[in-house]
Amino acid sequence: MKKEEENKPNNNRRDFIKTGAMAAAAFMIVPRHVLGRGFVAPSDRLVVAGIGVGGKGQSDIAMFHKSGKANIGFLCDVDTRRAANSVNAFPKAKFYKDWREMLDKEHKNFDAVSVSTPDHTHAIAALAAMQLGKHVYVQKPLAHDIYEARILTEAAKKYKVVTQMGNQGASNDGTRILKEWHEADLIGDVHTIYAWTDRPVWPQGIPWSTAKPEVPKELDWDLWLGTAPYKNYVDKLVPFNWRGWWDYGTGALGDMGCHLLETPFSVLKLKYAKDVQCSVGSVYVDEFKRGYFPESCPPSSHVTLTFPKTEKTLGDVTVHWMDGGIQPERPAELGPNEIFGDGGNGTLFIGTKGKMMCDTYGLNPRLLPLSKNENLQVAQKYARVEGGDAGHYKQWVEAAIAGYGKKEVSSGFEIAGPLTEALLMANLAIRGYDVVRDELGEDVYPGRSAKLLWDNDAMRITNFDEVNQFVKRDYREGWKNLTL
Known part of the structure; x- marks a missing residue:
């Protein structure tokens, strides 16, 4: 199959994925919180939604998955060209173009959000996720302007979610x-x-x-x-x-x-x-x-x-x-x-x-x-953080599974x-x-x-x-x- 054809949207495929994901929800993408506060799922896996899944976002969600403790449940990107590799890598993940629609429709179906968009949309997407009680991983820099950075710092404490910025050297x-x-x-x-x-x-x-x-x-x-x-x-x-x-x-x-x-x-x-x-x-x-x-x-x-x-x-x-x-x-x-x-x-x-x-x-x-x-x-x-900079991702996943304040992270928003x-x-x-x-x-x-x-x-x-x-x-x- 030609690469161009592989990257074209396929409505039949998406319908199939949507139906299959619903059928598999009991063991695949049921978020941990629906099982009750403090309950540890048998699989002990974090369900992650990715906002911006091309380029650095692609490698971010791949590293979360590589931790062995995260499922990539949802993908969102404004550019289907950039998202194609992630869509192919995680075919069971439901795809959206608008992160606002994804959060509105799917927030009960995931635990955490990774934001890897251009700087000017980091804060607004991250805060919306935090206000829904989602743990967040945000690429560096944390925000585009000082006020946004201050708001995110305060939000992490207010909403008691596990946070990490994507400056992975902090774990070296x-x-x-x-x-x-x-x-x-x-x-x-x-x-x-x-x-x-x-x-x-x-x-x-x-x-x-x-x-x-x-x-x-x-x-x-x-x-x-x-x-x-x-x-x-x-x-x-x-x-x-x-x-x-x-x-x-x-x-x-x-x-x-x-x-x-x-x-x-x-x-x-x-x-x-x-x-x-x-x-x-x-x-x-x-x-x-x-x-x-x-x-x-x-x-x-x-x-x-x-x-x-x-x-x-x-x-x-x-x-x-x-x-x-x-x-x-x-x-x-x-x-x-x-x-x-x-x-x-x-x-x-x-x-x-x-x-x-x-x-x-x-x-x-x-x-x-x-x-x-x-x-x-x-x-x-x-x-030391196991795995150094690569361990930065697993560290956040494990801290999110443990819950707010239970495990240390290298670059929490504080x-x-x-x-x-x-x-x-x-x-x-x-x-x-x-x-x-x-x-x-x-x-x-x-x-x-x-x-x-x-x-x-x-x-x-x-x-x-x-x-x-x-x-x-x-x-x-x-x-x-x-x-x-």
Whole structure:
């Protein structure tokens, strides 16, 4: 059979699956909660509904299933091309295009929801599931704006559901090793962090296309836009290039920050930053003028965040974020041919007695100079997650089966929420401000020359009000704003 034919919707097949699934419900997709509060099903399996099941969503639900303790009961995606592999992998799962319809019609038939959509629809889908009492796994970053992240953090406690963000490096051994080294006082008091990435690997700093191609018939463009303002479809935005547009994505910080800054958050117990400043790269608008396109993330940035003292530090901690290939100065303790981070990405801890670094996801932790790692022995203090980053999925499944508060997860929303907020606060400095024209007719962003001061309780910048419009966005008509 040709691939095109395999991916075509088949009404007869779906009718058969629907009928077969109903007949098999007693042993296949009966959710655990219908058997009574606290009852452990004989199969002890979690029934998961996937929202966004192509790409990363495809691998997410495959990993839940691979845990051996989850059934994939329902699939939802606005693009049947992207969903095809998951539909073929889980032929008994009922398919929907609109997650709202799936939750409305099927919420009694599953226990948990995985959300792996573009950033701008993470929060609204996750909160709707949580309000139905469903455990949720949400891809990183947790949300598109700060208000959404705060709401999800509070919702996890209010609705008493098991949560996990998809920064799977939080379950790696590396983070735990770095915590043990720090607590053994191997590098002293950590006061400065550098994290860097070679991303974006998608277009940024560009104007929105004026072309108006036809929307692929397999894609429901209006549903894909969801909460975002309506715009005409452009080629290649789906499935990946949306990351570089503020209406949908959160740039390199949203994509990689949750992987590279999770280790400092975990090691130092960082939470909410108190100020932020930045510099950004520009592009040539034409041969005589450099500038920015406010709808699109810039091609590179360097952001500096200040975090207040924690129980793991003696004072404030300065965190530097660099993207677009910008890297910090190589530590003097690192040999001239020794790899800095993993080459394109990394995290560096600077303490009063020494330095340590790791790769993406907290992998490959090592002290500097590298000779210090020879015959290094530090007692294990923190339990490891079985399977490391792959175990991140099974950890959530098992915690959801056990019930709220019964088992530990590596990136529950009480951890993932503040981490995401810090990244999104950094994006306030990157993204900006109302563009104004100077006397030469150049576009300038006046707030980029300021240190923005953050009032965490009020969730606002106190010294440059223009940027607060991005703390909480208004959803498009027809999409209800988040409320607990």
